[in-house]
Amino acid sequence: LIEIKESIYAENDRQAFEIHKRLSGKGVFVVNVLGGAGAGKTSTLIALIKGLSGIASWVIEGDIASDIDTEKLNSLGINAYQINTGGNCHLNAPMMEAILSKMPDIQNGILFIENIGNMVCPAEFVIGEHVKLVVCSVPEGSDKPYKYPTIFQKADAIVLNKIDLMPYIDFDEDFFLKGIRSLNPDARVFKICAKDKTGIGDLVDWMKRVNGK
Amino acid sequence: LIEIKESIYAENDRQAFEIHKRLSGKGVFVVNVLGGAGAGKTSTLIALIKGLSGIASWVIEGDIASDIDTEKLNSLGINAYQINTGGNCHLNAPMMEAILSKMPDIQNGILFIENIGNMVCPAEFVIGEHVKLVVCSVPEGSDKPYKYPTIFQKADAIVLNKIDLMPYIDFDEDFFLKGIRSLNPDARVFKICAKDKTGIGDLVDWMKRVNGK
Numbered sequence: 024l025i026e027i028k029e030s031i032y033a034e035n036d037r038q039a040f041e042i043h044k045r046l047s048g049k050g051v052f053v054v055n056v057l058g059g060a061g062a063g064k065t066s067t068l069i070a071l072i073k074g075l076s077g078i079a080s081w082v083i084e085g086d087i088a089s090d091i092d093t094e095k096l097n098s099l100g101i102n103a104y105q106i107n108t109g110g111n112c113h114l115n116a117p118m119m120e121a122i123l124s125k126m127p128d129i130q131n132g133i134l135f136i137e138n139i140g141n142m143v144c145p146a147e148f149v150i151g152e153h154v155k156l157v158v159c160s161v162p163e164g165s166d167k168p169y170k171y172p173t174i175f176q177k178a179d180a181i182v183l184n185k186i187d188l189m190p191y192i193d194f195d196e197d198f199f200l201k202g203i204r205s206l207n208p209d210a211r212v213f214k215i216c217a218k219d220k221t222g223i224g225d226l227v228d229w230m231k232r233v234n235g236k
Numbered sequence: 237l238i239e240i241k242e243s244i245y246a247e248n249d250r251q252a253f254e255i256h257k258r259l260s261g262k263g264v265f266v267v268n269v270l271g272g273a274g275a276g277k278t279s280t281l282i283a284l285i286k287g288l289s290g291i292a293s294w295v296i297e298g299d300i301a302s303d304i305d306t307e308k309l310n311s312l313g314i315n316a317y318q319i320n321t322g323g324n325c326h327l328n329a330p331m332m333e334a335i336l337s338k339m340p341d342i343q344n345g346i347l348f349i350e351n352i353g354n355m356v357c358p359a360e361f362v363i364g365e366h367v368k369l370v371v372c373s374v375p376e377g378s379d380k381p382y383k384y385p386t387i388f389q390k391a392d393a394i395v396l397n398k399i400d401l402m403p404y405i406d407f408d409e410d411f412f413l414k415g416i417r418s419l420n421p422d423a424r425v426f427k428i429c430a431k432d433k434t435g436i437g438d439l440v441d442w443m444k445r446v447n448g449k
Contacts, residue, residue: 060355087356087386089383112356140384143300144356164274170300185375
């Protein structure tokens with residue numbers, strides 16, 4: 024089984040690298056958006072994309088089932104495309120190829136891919152991204168970096184969402200940040216409330232900066 | 237790959253059935269506790285086990301890494317045992333056999349198994365349980381039954397935790413319940429706040445009833 028897993032990873036990596044190269048060549052910067060179910064990945068994307076006005080943006084929504092978020096994004100004028108995985112707990116490069124072949128040709132902008140809500144499996148598969156953006160939230164608790172290290176280890180930036188709920192929840196911010204720093208000294212951390220856009224400016228600035236590189 | 241997956245499921249099912257039979261024979265009722273990261277599975281167990289005083293209880297804690305919850309439970313006088321899966325996104329029957337072989341002999345009581353925090357993969361593997369208890373929470377949002385149908389479909393009971401946060405969050409309770417009912421007309425639903433024990437009495441009564449069967 025381990026050998027089969029290795030070969031699945033290798034074949035996925037190869038296809039993901041092709042996607043990465045092809046989209047890079049068209050000036051498309053690819054952001055893999057990861058996080059648990061209900062952390063607020065879609066709300067964060069809505070606030071972030073609004074802040075990026077002037078830069079073309081597209082969203083690929085990954086879900087086991089339903090197209091609730093794609094409908095919401097489209098209704099807000101954001102170009103969103105749905106992948107339903109059936110039962111699969113993460114997106115992979117073949118799913119990306121399949122959806123890209125159905126989308127119009129995209130050039131010069133940022134492609135956000137909202138992965139399946141799950142702090143474990145999606146962290147294991149590259150899908151063509153330039154950066155990984157991890158969204159977590161105050162109600163999930165401050166112990167998450169200790170319990171789910173891989174996703175924090177691989178993050179380029181980490182969003183702590185729903186900071187408006189801090190007064191109602193025992194969230195130990197020092198413990199949370201210490202956990203992140205022990206795994207990943209370089210990741211940027213942004214404290215936001217996507218709902219009312221608190222803190223979104225710094226995230227927008229970071230996104231513009233890494234996109235410009 | 238599909239054939240290999242089928243055979244993994246079949247071998248897991250066989251081992252899980254052995255565990256189920258063996259523990260049943262000793263009067264041990266087994267509860268598989270499922271839910272996303274940060275839904276409040278451990279807090280729910282603490283409140284529930286306190287309410288079950290007089291009934292022997294044990295907890296097996298499943299985590300990718302760390303033993304934060306096992307230490308917390310032990311410090312409260314609850315007998316808890318840790319499984320660390322390394323990277324694996326769900327518990328399985330071989331992991332259960334391994335931890336049971338290290339635990340003292342248990343008889344006549346309830347064994348709770350807190351699975352990895354993840355609404356997808358743990359729902360696919362039986363581990364010897366009599367019932368599945370799914371814990372979800374208000375801040376995760378009311379759309380979860382639509383996005384992660386399997387876990388709700390397979391639940392015997394569903395706990396909606398953190399109802400104290402209702403005033404601060406857009407949670408559409410009718411939409412949530414409608415989603416559950418369309419998948420699973422029979423599952424009991426309990427609205428609780430584990431932190432202050434609101435609603436825990438009904439969950440304790442249900443647990444006593446199914447354990448007595």
